[in-house]
Amino acid sequence: MKELNILIGQNLKSIRKSQNLSLDEAAAATGVSKPMLGQIERGKSNPTVTTLWKIATGLKVPFSEFMKEPELDYQFVSPIDLEPVMECGENMKIYTMFPYNDNFEILYVDLEPGCVHPSPKHPNEVEEYIFVIEGILRVKIGRESMVLKKGEALRFRANVDHEYSNLESVKCRFQNINVYHKKL
Structure with missing residues (x-):
């Protein structure tokens, strides 16, 4: 599993882009500052649970979406x-x-x-x-x-x-x- 802050950052960026939001628009929707969102997306900040809940609520996604491992294009079975x-x-x-x-x-x-x-x-x-x-x-x-x-x-x-x-x-x-x- 990736480091949690990297995983959260990648998922946040993916969610924001899928909603066609700029960092400014995401900040307005979530109440979390643009610099903080940028730091989270780059994996430079380890957000608190409270901050993640604010982001999840503002972006209208489940809290657990930030911890979701990416699906692979393959599956190995033995x-x-x-x-x-x-x-x-x-x-x-x-x-x-x-x-x-x-x-x-x-x-x-x-x-x-x-x-x-x-x-x-x-x-x-x-x-x-x-x-x-x-x-x-x-x-x-x-x-x-x-x-x-x-x-x-x-x-x-x-x-x-x-x-x-x-x-x-x-x-x-x-x-x-x-x-x-x-x-x-």
Whole structure:
């Protein structure tokens, strides 16, 4: 986390600019002097809670906006840092790499040798995309059955019962992307 006074200053400047206010206009709206606002924006002053409340009230923003970390244009995720959902005893581990967002979710799945996981049909608008990273995966879709090897992929409408199986003697790892064509 950045030093708090730097973070507050950057957020204040961003808020002021998003409202198209000059320092003079912000000072008039908040009752905090132009030199003080400038010092806060440059991270040269550590404002008191009272001063921040005056600024928040004058600019009509929540108090916590000044302490908000900026959103990044990227997000790093590793299954090592995630707690998996267990199925089939502990023979199936599902890691939610990116939870439901707008219309999709991305899962990382480990199937131990011998694991067979039946999955009931999903609503008509759900498609699944499977990409095998390691091992061999048998996927049964309705009555159809196919075998996917490392590097192979499959897309299907998930509105039928389907099943994932690892009938090999080594772990199978695959990525599962679920796309919801209708918002939940």
